[in-house]
Amino acid sequence: MQAAPQSSAAGPQLEASTLTVYTSEPQAKIDEVVAAFNKVQPNVKVQVFRAGTGDLTARIEAERLSGDVKADVLLAADSGTFEGYKKKNLLLQYSPADVTSLNKDVVDPDGFYTGTRVIPTVIAYNTEAVKSAPTSWASLTDSDFAGKITMPNPDVSGAAAYNAAVWLNEPALGDSWLTALAANKPVVAESNGPVAQAVAAGTQPIGIVVDYLVRELKAAGSPVDVAYPSEGVPYVSEPVGIFSDTKVKDAAEAFVDFLVSSDGQKLAVEQSYLPVRNDVGTPAGAPSMNDIKILSPDLDTITNTKASAVKRFNELVK
DSSP: OOOOOBOOSSOOOOOSEEEEEEEOSOHHHHHHHHHHHHHHOTTEEEEEEEOOHHHHHHHHHHHHHHTOOOOSEEEOSOHHHHHHHHHTTOBOOOBOTTGGGBOGGGBOTTSSOEEOOBEEEEEEEETTTOSSOOOSTGGGGSGGGTTOEEEEOTTTOHHHHHHHHHHHHOTTSHHHHHHHHHTTOOEEESSHHHHHHHHHHTSSSEEEEEHHHHHHHHHTTOSEEEEOOTTOBOEEOOEEEEBTTOSOHHHHHHHHHHHHSHHHHHHHHHTTOBOSBSSSOOOTTOOOGGGSOBOOOOHHHHHHHHHHHHHHHHHHHO
16 A cells, blocks of 8 residues: 655645535534634635434445545544445545644554544533442443433444444443443433433433533533543544545645644634644643543454444344
């Protein structure tokens, strides 16, 4: 495989073009990203199609089968999704400018995609309703928490699908843990957003959810807090990749460059995300990455078992 080309740190002003981005980012956040990018590249009109990762992958597959993937850039989900597209030769090989400043764990060594945020899944809890907070995945199987837990749907959320595969492949958890969790009848919400809102409202006072949503709700005054489970947390890096048949390669590369640049990562921090570079700080209230035990399973294993893991989750939990 040939070496991935490197981009320049500061690209030239591009001519007028239209860039189509498919993303699972919350609408308000991707709108902020596009506005910041357009300050750097004002001539590039960015059209965004926003949906859950499951809906995005279904749309991309339908378009692929018809011979015309309409997106130029995908910003969504987990590395496993991008590994699948890489194997199907759907992605353009491109490493962003200043790639050596990024956390090497989120950069595809072959240069087909790059992580843009570190998004751990954690245990959130309502501080008014939960007096003894769970601090481990194992503790969620305690009968005291029956009917009190909510979590996102892995058929919709890319992070949730990834998590299912990580949990089922983790020796300390596995099928026995998921079976015990299912016995507590967790409520499956459509995505991470409704999970966080249910915890804040106390409807289900315990949630399995991405951490940045809890930080945002806590900062807004909601009675919520977060525990990073002692066994370790799965995380997604929300990679970005360019589809190989893009007609606006320069604009797509400029967009990728911006996302992982210092300015792009400062914006990510402002949006409550943990960054993929260490020179832009971290969100207020977020722990240092050195203080979080991360679960980093073999990516090929997760990619190859994700579909069966989601099926098993649905059998047990739904």
